[in-house]
Amino acid sequence: MVTRQIIDSGAYLQHFESLPDLWTLEQIAASLEATLRDKPADAASIWIFAYGSLIWNPMIEFDRRMVATLHGWQRSFCLQMTAGRASPDNPGRMLALRPGGHTRGIAFRLRDATSNDELRRIWIREMVLGSYRPTWAPVTLEDGQQTHAIAFVADESREQFQHDSSVPTVAPLIGCATGTFGTNAEYLFKLHAALAECGVNDPYVDAIVHAIERPLPHDPQAMPVCRGER
Numbered sequence: 667m668v669t670r671q672i673i674d675s676g677a678y679l680q681h682f683e684s685l686p687d688l689w690t691l692e693q694i695a696a697s698l699e700a701t702l703r704d705k706p707a708d709a710a711s712i713w714i715f716a717y718g719s720l721i722w723n724p725m726i727e728f729d730r731r732m733v734a735t736l737h738g739w740q741r742s743f744c745l746q747m748t749a750g751r752a753s754p755d756n757p758g759r760m761l762a763l764r765p766g767g768h769t770r771g772i773a774f775r776l777r778d779a780t781s782n783d784e785l786r787r788i789w790i791r792e793m794v795l796g797s798y799r800p801t802w803a804p805v806t807l808e809d810g811q812q813t814h815a816i817a818f819v820a821d822e823s824r825e826q827f828q829h830d831s832s833v834p835t836v837a838p839l840i841g842c843a844t845g846t847f848g849t850n851a852e853y854l855f856k857l858h859a860a861l862a863e864c865g866v867n868d869p870y871v872d873a874i875v876h877a878i879e880r881p882l883p884h885d886p887q888a889m890p891v892c893r894g895e896r
Contacts, residue, residue, distance in 0.1 A: 667723055668719075668723060668791055668847075669725060670787060673725070673787045673790050673791060674787070678790060678791065678794070679691075681749065681750065681846060681847075682750075682794050684749070685749055685795065687796065687797075687824075687825065688794065688795060689793055689794060689795060689796045691790075694790055695786075695789075697789060697796075697800060698785055698786065698789045698800075701800040701802075701816065704802060705814075708814065709802065709813060709814040710813075711776070711778070711813075712775070712781050712785070712816070713734075713773045713774065713776070713805065713813060713815035713816070714726070714773070714774045714776065714788060714815060714816050715736050715805055715815040715816065715817040716772040716773070716774060717761070717769050717771040717817070718741075718761040718853075718857060719853065720772070720788075721772050721857070721860045721861070721864070722859075722860040724774055725787065726774065726776070726784040726787060726788060727776075727780050727784055728774040728777065728784075729775055729777045730775035731774055732772070732773050732808050732809065733770065733771075733772060733773075733807075733808040733864055733865070733866065734770070734771060734772065734773035734805045734807045734808065735769070735806045736763075736768060736769045736770075736771065736804075736805050736815070736817055737768050737803065737805065738765065738767075738768070739764065739767070739768070739803060739819055740763065740764060740765075740766050740768065740769055740870070741763060741870055741871065742761070742762055742763065742764040742820065742870075743759035743762075743831050743840065743874070744759070744764055744820050744827060744828050744831035745759065745760035745797050745820060745824075745826045745827060746758075746759065746760070746826045746827075747826075749845060749846075750845050750847045751843060751844065751845045751847045751848055751849060751850045751853055752844070752845045752850055753843070753844070753845050756842060756844065756845075757839065757843060758839050758840055758844075758845075758850035759828075759836045759839050759840055759843075760797065761853075762798060762818070762819060762820035763817060763818070763819040763820060764819070764831070765819075769868070770861075770864075770866045770868070771861075771864075771866065772864060773805055773807060773815050792818045793818075796821065796824060797820070797821060797824055797827075798818035798819060798820065798821055799818075799819050799821040800816055800818055800819075801816070801817050801818075801819050802814045802815070802816060802817075803816075803817045833870070833874055833877055834877070836874060837874050837878055840853075840854050840874060840878065841877075841878040854871070854874060854875060855875065857871060858871055858875050
């Protein structure tokens with residue numbers, strides 16, 4: 667599991683040193699600065715929208731946590747992954763956001779006094795390979811309040827981006843990939859459980875879980891699926 671200690675010690679970045687797309691701390695810091703310059707005028711506080719592992723492992727200090735709906739973006743396992751929960755010989759898929767629809771997840775409001783340190787940790791965690799494009803996107807909190815939150819959407823210009831993120835394509839990859847952080851399927855199952863605990867349902871995630879848990883071996887056209895550990 668990614669922890670504050672792993673981020674602060676530099677050990678997290680070391681896990682990705684063999685990859686050619688590894689971002690430097692300078693690139694990560696520049697991305698953060700550029701995002702903060704684009705902060706909308708109506709965003710009095712800094713909210714982070716969590717749609718994946720940040721839900722069950724936020725790893726940050728915050729003063730408010732609420733179920734929220736992100737408008738204009740939807741979950742997609744559209745980023746090829748060859749480290750962490752995968753390997754170059756057994757690539758998996760990493761979750762991101764692509765345009766269209768909406769996504770329900772968790773919004774975290776950062777404390778003003780510690781927001782700079784927490785944002786630095788988030789950026790190292792999420793932007794280690796530059797796969798995302800941090801974006802201020804409109805969200806509706808569960809109490810009806812509307813604001814903007816930072817969401818890490820897929821950068822479709824990056825080499826890791828894959829256009830085909832359909833269930834039949836990604837389920838076999840997620841079901842088989844494994845790496846130093848565990849299995850890709852474990853990530854999927856944790857996401858599914860975390861969404862359920864929040865009372866959130868995502869049919870796309872449900873369909874991938876179903877495809878991995880209940881493959882159809884009698885179908886000669888079906889791709890092999892390796893069931894991951896829960």
